[in-house]
Amino acid sequence: MLALYRLASKWPLGLLHALGALLGWLTWLASPTYRRRFAQNSARAGYRFAQVRAAVAHAGRMALETPRLWFGAPVPVQWDGPELIEAAYAAGHGIVYLTPHMGCFEITAQGAALRFGATHGPITVLYRPARQAALAQVLATARQREGLETAPTTLTGVRQMIRALRAGQAVGLLPDQVPPEGQGLWAPFFGQPAYTMTLAARLxxxxxxxPLLAWGERLPRARGYCIHLQPFPEALSNDLDTAVAQINRAMEQLIAQNPGQYLWGYGRYKTPRKVAS
Structure with missing residues (x-):
């Protein structure tokens, strides 16, 4: 599998995005379950299909651009709001990047590591270890890069992220990712209860x-990406339930800026998986 990823990483970004768009639509047409979840999730959020249909192709682009981002030559990256990062580092308490399943979330961590890692230390990103050995090898190799460290979704990983923040460094996570049972709570997401991680709020x-809202916009005609940064819209509550709900609202507001690049097919409202004892 690693050899296949390295081969695909040499393809032009435009070709990968074109094939990815085709893959996205083929998947949508071939899977009634995926179509139904896509439609239900976007309708819950108040969007008509015409407003989110671009997300069908973007899901496929995300899948096929990944080898290029992990193993290929650097891609063009623009920035919107990098001064927010400098101000956050100047405050001295570290940064928590909050990124939904929107656009190219891989590029946000890579871009931050490349631009700020040498000056302010690495960014530590949360990841769920792959169950398949072949994929685990790909992930372990792909994320070994300057200025970027990874933390598993375990107690050890949480401690690693806390240490990074207390050292004034940055961490990144996807707060709309459904955590295992016992690691979240039910909170509204577009008006529907969704099992939501507490880790972001606790950190x-x-x-x-x-906290900084961040997402990587996939630019048209394979011109690269634009990393958008915004301040958290309100003071975070000291009450955990309230803070988790605040983070969900912030993700909703971010998604509303470009619903055509959100992964509406993601199982956001699924029942959390049990952790093996």
């Missing part, structure tokens, strides 16, 4: 880090 409450 912010325990360390006083600066």
């Amino acid at each position: 912010l409450q325990q360390t006083g880090a600066t």
Whole structure:
């Protein structure tokens, strides 16, 4: 599998995005379950299909651009709001990047590591270890890069992220990712109860880090990406339930800026999986 990823990484980004768009639509047409979940999730959020149909192709682009981002030559990256990062580092309490399943979330961590890692230390990103050995090898190799560290979704990984924040560094996670049972709570997401991680809120409450909303827009005609940064829209509550709901609202507001690049087919409202004892 690693050899296949390395082969695909040499293809032009435009070709990968074109094939990815085709893959996205073929998947949508071939899978009634995926179509139904896509339609239900976007309708819950108040969007008509015409407003989100671009997300069908973007899901496929995300899948096929990944080898290029992991193993290929650098891609063009623009920035919107990098001064927010400098201000957050100047505050001295670290940064928690909050990124939904929107656009190219791989490029946000890579871009931050490349631009700020040498000056301010690495960015530590949360990841779920792959169950398949072949894929685990790909992930382990892909994310070994300057300025980027990974933390598994375990107690050890959480401690690693806390240490990074207390050292004034940055961490990144996807707060709309459904955590395992016992690691989240039910909170509204577009008006529907969704099992939501508490980790993002706990990291912010325990360390006083600066929360920044971040997402990587996939630019048209394979011109690269634009990393958008925004301040958290309100003061985070000290109450955990309230803080989790606030983070969900912030993700909703971010998604509303470009619903055509959100992964509406993601199982956001699924029942959390049990952790093996």
